[in-house]
Amino acid sequence: MSLHTEPVVVNIGPHHPSTHGVFRMRVTFDGENVQDVEPVIGYLHRGTEKLAEERQYSQVITLTDRLDYVASMTNNQAYVLSCEKLIDIEVPDRGKYLRTIAAELQRVASHLVGVGFFLAELGGFGGTALMYCFRERERILDMFEMLCGARITVSFMRIGGVFQDAPEEFWPALRKFLDEMPGYADELNKLIFESEIVQARTKNVSVISADQAIDASLTGPILRASGVPWDIRAAQPYDAYDQVKFDVITAQGGDNFDRFWVRMLEVEQSLKIIEQCYRDIRSGPVRSTTSLLFRPSPGEAYVPIEAPKGELGFYLVSDGSIAPYRCKIRSPSFISLTLFKEMLVGWKLADIIVSLGSLDFNMGEVDR
Amino acid sequence: MGEALAENIVYRHVYEFILSVFGSELAWLAYAIATFSVVLLVVNVLMLLATFYTWAERRLLGRFTNRLGPNRAGPFGLLQALADAVKLLTKEDIVPRSADRWVFNIAPIVMLGSVLMAMGVIPLGEKTFLADLNIGLLYLVAVSGLGSIAVLMAGYASANKFSTFGAMRAAAVLISYEIPLVMSLLSITILAGSMSLIEVVNSQTIPFLLVTPLAAFIFLTAMSAELNRSPFDITEGESEIVAGYLTEYSGMKFGTFMLAEFAALMVAGAVFAVLFLQGWKWAILPSHIWMLLKVGLFALLATWVRSTLPRLRPDQILTFAWKFLFPLSLINVIALSVQRLLLADEFGNLQQQDMWLMVVSNWILMVVAVPVLIKITNRKSGIPFGESAKFHVGKGV
Amino acid sequence: MPNLYQEVIFWALFAITVFSALLVVGQRDMFRSALALIVTFLAIAGIFAQMNAEFLAVAQVLIYVGAVSVLVIFAVMFTKDMPHSTRSTNLQPVSIVVVGLLFIALSWAIFQSQWNEMPAELPVFVESTLVDSSSQLGTAIIRDYVMAFETVGVLLLAAVVGALALVRDK
Amino acid sequence: MYGSGMLKAFGVTLQNFLRKPSTVQYPEERLQQHPRFRGQEFTWYEERCTGCASCAKYCPLGIIKIVTDPSGGDYQDGGSYRIDQFDIDQARCMYCGICVEACPYDALHMGTRFEAATYSREDLVITIDDLRARPKHPSAWFRPQLAKEGFDPFTEIADWREVGRETYFWHPKRPEMVPEDLAQKASSDGDYDKSQDND
Secondary structure, eight states: OOOOOOOEEEEEOSSOTTSSSSOEEEEEEETTEEEEEEEEOOTTOOOHHHHHHTSOHHHHHHHHTTTSTTOHHHHHHHHHHHHHHHHTOOOOHHHHHHHHHHHHHHHHHHHHHHHHHHHHHHTSOTTHHHHHHHHHHHHHHHHHHHHHSOSSSOOOEETTEESSOOOTTHHHHHHHHHHHHHHHHHHHIIIIITOHHHHHHHTTSSOOOHHHHHHTTOOHHHHHHTTOOOOHHHHSOOTTGGGSOOOEEEESOOSHHHHHHHHHHHHHHHHHHHHHHHHHOOSSOSBSOOOSOOOOOSEEEEOOEEETTEEEEEEEEEOSSSSOSEEEEEOHHHHHGGGHHHHHTTSBHHHHHHHHHHHTOOHHHHHO | OHHHHHTOHHHHHHHHHHHHHHOGGGHHHHHHHHHHHHHHHHHHHHHHHHHHHHHHHHHHHHHHTTSOOOOOSSGGGTTHHHHHHHHHHTSOOOOOTTSOHHHHHHHHHHHHHHHHHHGGGOOOBTTBOSOOOTTHHHHHHHHHHHHHHHHHHHHHHTTOHHHHHHHHHHHHHHHHHHHHHHHHHHHHHHHHSOSOHHHHHHTOSSOHHHHOHHHHHHHHHHHHHHTTOTTSOTTTOTTTSTTGGGTTOOHHHHHHHHHHHHHHHHHHHHHHHHHHSOTTOOSSSOHHHHHHHHHHHHHHHHHHHHHHOOOOOHHHHHHIIIIIIHHHHHHHHHHHHHHHHHHOOTTSOOOHHHHHHHHHHHHHHHHHHHHHHHHHHHHHTOSSOOOOSOOOEEEEO | OOOHHHHHHHHHHHHHHHHHHHHHHHOSSHHHHHHHHHHHHHHHHHHHHHTTOHHHHHHIIIIIIIIIHHHHHHHHHTSSSGGGOOOOOTTHHHHHHHHHHHHHHHHHHHHHSOGGGHHHHOHHHHHHHHHHHHHHHHHIIIIITHHHHHHHHHHHHHHHHHHHHHHSOO | OTTHHHHHHHHHHHHHHHSOOSOOOTTTSOOOOOTTOOEEEEEEOTTTOOOOOHHHHHOTTOOEEEEEETTTSOOSTTOOOEEEEEEEETTTOOOOOHHHHHOTTSOEEEEOBOOOOOSSGGGGEEOHHHHHHSOOOOOOTTOHHHHHTTOOTTTOOOOTTTTOOOOTTHHHHSOOOOGGGHHHHHHOOOOSOOTTOOO
């Protein structure tokens, strides 16, 4: 016995409290069940790639800040690594370590934002976990301010190193953060991941299998949550990652819970990496080239890095002029949206939001 | 009803004053004005409490989330509610073009009305109540059902899909949680031997919270569902359906809805205090103060829950109601009936030592019944209860 | 003790009942019809309350307003083009005739009944009803007619189980 | 036991309830900024500026407009142009600081303020007169000489002589800091190159 009902098409976004920016979904609902999803992107398109092709290599660094604006450091890092490969220069050791520390701090900050919104998306009071996460992220941002004078749009890295050495007050602040952060992470575990309601809501929901994830070329925590131990930091080390030891976190479920849980565990690993960098960093120069303006010989370069959200890389083609001929951005957020429909169809309205959050994408990076 | 009102001190004074001024031939006027003034007093107490609570909840939530909360308007931000009201009043009143204008406008009034009507039977202190209905508990349930009609009206009339989602969810929650709620009220009736709220308070030689913890648990759960409070706030689920049935409301219509919601929480707190915490009774302090403190305790608890727990999915909420709460409330009612049958004397009254016996047996019942029922529900459906906190994490490379 | 105020209130409730009942059939918008039905139920509950049948009044609100009308609205929500769904059909003349006949029959029954005789048979019961109708009802249901009450309960349970069995996913 | 996870969550919120709030009351209290903070209100030292327009050239957004006049001054080696116009369109500025990094004469510094709300966009354009008139609170961003002297840009106003000069090639010569060296660092100041100071 069944009742004839008509599906409802609902536009979720671009203005919706939890679509992570101006993201729009055309969702076809049968009651509360999702029948079809169509992501609509492009509301934040700023033409970053074309802007980059109009600017000198060193000026593009400031544009990369604005791609994934919750993880500017890693954007900088991906871009300058590609540039360094293009003009073939070596970064001094201290510069490498500083970059690694900054990138890992940024990873912690980015994951904190992702995990902080988790509880809000599940429908808890929008401020609880978020405020706790932002409180800790604030300390990271304070450290970024010490490093480079800005908190979000950092422009910290330069081609050939970082722009300047860390000030002396940075190191005690980092030490304090490293000492206190595990306690706060434990608090977040208790608040979010051990709660039965959270587990009931997210376990076995929107499962992505390992094969599906690989086929869709997903990377980052989403891929690792499906059980694939692929981490570019371990597989193709860049900067100082070949000098540090850390575990590649994987989970087996591939569901919403595991995607967040992998992020939470990666925070732990990031702290471990920073700890080692803090121990191993030695005196020395932080930057090898001092010129803002250069003309690389014609060629191309692509260096992938493990950004908080997955593999990020800038494919640069040089024609010998002062600006890149082509700058293609391989952004993890955009590719994370590939499996969107497969993830959501068959689940409920309430699950859409959580699954969306579990991808932890950023519209600045999706639309570029 | 009128007799109970006549005991009211405000009523008596106003009535006598008007009689003394106009003479006894205008008794109907005195009756009308005196009744009106008492009703006005009670309604205003409720409204004042609700507006105060909007501030208090935001301050408390602020502290729970490691912030300060509103503290700018007036000392400690106490005038924040006033500032909000002024802001809402000066906002443009927008009605969507395709909305059913008439229903759209009347919905907030129905919502507030249902809450105010519930206030009619609740004793706010010793000898401070409007009416002592002998079916007070049923009246409360009946009147609170009206609020859901208002939600349905708002959801339909807004001509917005998010609003419709919210309204349908509200209806589903109402139908499901009314039953455990009534069951928990029934267990109170069994204990007190009356449905009058005054009688319920008078019969509480021991707080019923101790005597029947299961009923208190069911009441709190069902009430938070009826009030759209976390973790059952799917009706407004701001992360999913924007603001549910409130999506299209603006200005003071929105304000009326919010006021009604907070007032409903106050009413629920008062009901909880009356049913489970001996109402106005306690030592030393005046009865009204005790009542206020108990309502405040309930509000604090509600805020704490709101700050901590995320929301369940609608299907999980319904499963929770039908497969867990409903059997649990049946067990409780049956257990209490049997206890009363065994323990009551020939006049059907319960002595205090019998009550203590019930305290012991009911706590044992709770400790046994809840885990067993959870196990059964978990095995059968597995939906509302996830696994307990065990993580399976493999390390790669 | 029918006095002026009670008369006024009764006639007001009566007017509301009749008017909203007319609205139920006269509205084009089915949702508004359902709302008018709720108003009718409420007004009838008011009449019950005025007759000191408080339990009945509250039960009316609880069951009809709280539950039945919500189900009605649920059902109404399934209709297509809700705002214009109530249309007159060619059965209108037939229905007018049927309603007219029903009205005549009811009126005849009302005027034929010997109303004056009835209180004479049940004076004690009426008096006690005025005092505490709900406890009287409770006693009647749980003590005197408990068998019938439980039978109805079992019947309803069977109906619920049957309904569940019908809609269950195979 | 089932439900223990939720109870722990309640414990966490209670713990935070009793903790000191992590926010501050903004207009009355302010968070401490780092001297490197890149803010608004560029600090410009006209005496040091030669009008080379490096800043305008390196600005990724092209929002700096410099009009110079070679007729008046001696613009040969070591000399400077007369600067007629120096507009920074703050409304489009993203405070990346590349103009400061590009300035070869340490004439342009980032500012330290961040409250520049205005009612119209035109008010956000910093003209040369604004630059001259504004109190000089130079940020230590890319100006390590300021950080080295312990200059506090939030309270002090720095004269152009006080901010000093740093060669552009200071990076390799910098004594490096590791956490253990911090105490030592405090005593080993002043070994940067001041030979190119042309004040």
